[in-house]
Amino acid sequence: MTLTVYNTLTRRKEPLETIEPGKIRMYCCGITVYDYCHLGHARTCMVWDVVRRYLQWRGYQVQYIQNFTDIDDKILNRARKEGTTMESVSERFIEAYFEDMERLHVKKADTYPRATHTLNGIKRLVSQLEEKGYAYQSDGDVYYSVRHFKDYGKLSGRKLEDLQAGASGRVDVEDPEASKKKDPFDFAVWKGAKPEEPSWDSPWGKGRPGWHIECSAMVREHLGETIDIHVGGSDLIFPHHENEIAQSEAATGEPLARYWLHNGMVKVEGEKMSKSLGNFTTIRDLLETLDPMAMRLFILQAHYRKPVDFTDEALEAATNGWHTLQEGLLFGHQYGTQLGFSAATVSPSLKQRFQEAVDDDFNFAGGLAVLFEIAKELRKEGNILVHQGKTETNPEVLEKQWRTLVELAQVLGLEADVNEVKTEDSNGLSDAAIEDLIEQRKTARINKNYAEGDRIRDELKDQGITLVDQPGGITTWHRS
Numbered sequence: 001m002t003l004t005v006y007n008t009l010t011r012r013k014e015p016l017e018t019i020e021p022g023k024i025r026m027y028c029c030g031i032t033v034y035d036y037c038h039l040g041h042a043r044t045c046m047v048w049d050v051v052r053r054y055l056q057w058r059g060y061q062v063q064y065i066q067n068f069t070d071i072d073d074k075i076l077n078r079a080r081k082e083g084t085t086m087e088s089v090s091e092r093f094i095e096a097y098f099e100d101m102e103r104l105h106v107k108k109a110d111t112y113p114r115a116t117h118t119l120n121g122i123k124r125l126v127s128q129l130e131e132k133g134y135a136y137q138s139d140g141d142v143y144y145s146v147r148h149f150k151d152y153g154k155l156s157g158r159k160l161e162d163l164q165a166g167a168s169g170r171v172d173v174e175d176p177e178a179s180k181k182k183d184p185f186d187f188a189v190w191k192g193a194k195p196e197e198p199s200w201d202s203p204w205g206k207g208r209p210g211w212h213i214e215c216s217a218m219v220r221e222h223l224g225e226t227i228d229i230h231v232g233g234s235d236l237i238f239p240h241h242e243n244e245i246a247q248s249e250a251a252t253g254e255p256l257a258r259y260w261l262h263n264g265m266v267k268v269e270g271e272k273m274s275k276s277l278g279n280f281t282t283i284r285d286l287l288e289t290l291d292p293m294a295m296r297l298f299i300l301q302a303h304y305r306k307p308v309d310f311t312d313e314a315l316e317a318a319t320n321g322w323h324t325l326q327e328g329l330l331f332g333h334q335y336g337t338q339l340g341f342s343a344a345t346v347s348p349s350l351k352q353r354f355q356e357a358v359d360d361d362f363n364f365a366g367g368l369a370v371l372f373e374i375a376k377e378l379r380k381e382g383n384i385l386v387h388q389g390k391t392e393t394n395p396e397v398l399e400k401q402w403r404t405l406v407e408l409a410q411v412l413g414l415e416a417d418v419n420e421v422k423t424e425d426s427n428g429l430s431d432a433a434i435e436d437l438i439e440q441r442k443t444a445r446i447n448k449n450y451a452e453g454d455r456i457r458d459e460l461k462d463q464g465i466t467l468v469d470q471p472g473g474i475t476t477w478h479r480s
Contacts, residue, residue: 001352003058003359005229006305008237008260009155013361018228019258024055024062025223027257029215029232029240030112032069033093034078036282037100039273039310040266044233046296047263047304049106050412051231051362057411058355065222066109067215068094070116071208076197086198090114100283103292105413113218115209121217122209123202125251126189134250138180140192140205144212146185149246155260156238160185187243189213212243219256220248230257234264234305264302267309281310290315293414294322300364300412321372322414328375329409329416331382332402334479338385339395346404350374354408364412371412374405389468389476434465438475441467 003016018024028048031041052064070090079089101108115122126142129135134148146152146160153159163185178184190213193199193206200208209217219227225248232241241260248256265272268279286295298318302308332341350370357366381391381398391398409415437456444452457467460477468476 001355001359004361005259005261006361007258008262009257011157014259016259018060019226022059022061024060024229025227026052026055026062026064026229026231027215027219027223027227028064028066028109029236030066030068031097032072032074033090033097034072034074035093036096036284038280038282039268039286040233042100042104042283042286042295043266043299043308044263045101045106046104046299046413048231050300050364051261051304053107053411053413054358054362054364063223064109065111065113065218067218068097068112068114069211069214070094070114071198071214072211090116096284100287103287104283104296105292105415107413111222113222115214115218118214118217118221119200119209121221122213123190125213125217125220125247126209127203128251129189129247132250134247135189136182137204138182140207141177141180141188142190142204143181143186144189144243144247145182146187146246147183149250151249152246153242155242155245158238158242187212187239189247212240213247215240216244216247216251216256219244220252225252225254225256227257229259229261231261231263234262237262263304264307267307269311270309291319291322293326293416294319296413297322297325297368300368303365304362324379325371325375325405325409325414326416327382328371328378328402328405329414330418331378332399332406333418335382335385336399336402338476338478339391339398341395341399341402344396344399344403346407347400350401350404351408354411367408367412371405371408371414374401378402378405385476386466386478387468389470389474434460434477438467438477442473442475 004013005016006013026048028044031037037045048066052062055062068090071086075086075089079086082089098108126135129144130137130142133145135142135144175181175184177188188210190202190204190209191207192204193208198208199206219230230241230244237260245256267273268281271277271279273279273281294315295318298310298315299308301318301321335341354367354370357363357370360366377393378398378401381393385391437460441453441456444450444456460467464479465477466479468478470476
């Protein structure tokens with residue numbers, strides 16, 4: 001089976017062929033740390049977390065880098081408003097980011113480079129661009145000359161002529177730096193220092209880097225000149241990723257990335273999420289009322305490239321869906337001892353069906369269909385076991401199904417909390433104690449001491465143990 005991905009650069013699905021066999025270098029454009037993470041961040045981080053997990057499950061060695069933008073006008077504005085520093089704001093929201101991601105079961109990246117930690121690499125890249133004629137100084141700033149890069153627009157499909165026609169003279173009004181530029185579409189790679197703003201020494205005077213140059217430098221420093229996969233939200237295709245390509249490829253003469261993957265945007269009740277509309281929701285606010293696993297399931301049920309709409313109905317459906325998966329994932333913990341589970345292997349056929357679905361451009365929704373099929377079968381067998389004392393399906397088959405479900409769910413970052421089952425076991429009677437009481441009850445009933453038999457049954461019931469008397473004098477049990 002071949003893993004295919006939709007490459008934004010070529011606008012088609014392509015087989016994934018890595019630079020080094022079995023290895024993947026992957027970069028994700030991270031967050032600007034000036035506020036708490038919102039639903040859009042949640043989707044981006046969870047989607048690429050699962051892509052990374054899946055690639056590892058497929059046998060790839062993945063080096064995954066995600067940056068923090070910790071120099072930005074929004075950070076500086078918040079620092080001014082709060083009477084604090086850029087560093088203080090950044091640190092606070094980086095810490096909050098990790099708290100949110102831990103609750104969402106997003107695995108940590110291998111490295112989290114920051115713009116402030118990459119200044120030497122940024123300045124080196126700006127110097128190279130200047131030397132090659134792609135960048136020029138103007139009144140303390142350094143700008144990238146877009147028209148010098150003949151492939152500009154190849155990622156987004158936008159042409160400068162169309163952009164210029166669409167601007168209709170508005171560029172000068174909207175861009176306070178327009179007078180410094182040789183062309184309205186040039187962008188800053190280094191910004192001259194402004195009063196009361198952080199700045200660093202450079203060959204062009206004190207200043208700070210532009211936003212786009214940061215990622216180009218961080219990719220190069222941590223992953224090299226050409227990487228396998230570059231990912232991020234679709235809102236970054238233009239201008240951010242377009243500008244990254246222009247900078248990096250002009251400096252190195254090599255492709256920045258083989259594959260460009262982008263996740264779709266988030267809406268709330270059909271509207272674009274924004275503070276002005278009053279529908280801006282942070283991850284931590286949403287998790288006050290929503291199980292993190294239900295949120296993850298909701299994200300994965302939509303194809304990663306498509307828009308997703310957060311509605312109350314959709315989140316309720318995701319919650320119900322999670323309860324179904326949760327029952328399946330806990331099946332072995334609840335009934336494994338009773339059914340004699342040991343250490344069976346997983347089901348190759350179910351794994352193959354899952355892989356065939358997801359190999360088609362990370363179709364996690366198709367993979368989830370396999371998980372739901374297994375979970376519903378296990379739930380049915382659990383109900384039969386409770387009411388009839390035995391399952392219709394061979395326990396060895398059920399164990400393979402359960403272990404397969406657990407493995408595939410982990411690939412998607414879906415994990416049920418087994419503490420409830422374990423706590424019940426540890427705080428209540430042990431299996432051996434239950435079996436001993438059942439034997440005492442059996443003896444009492446043989447001796448026609450039905451009052452004692454009823455007392456033992458009621459004692460077990462108070463402990464959350466339900467007895468099921470079967471034909472032939474056999475009694476099975478389960479924990480409620």
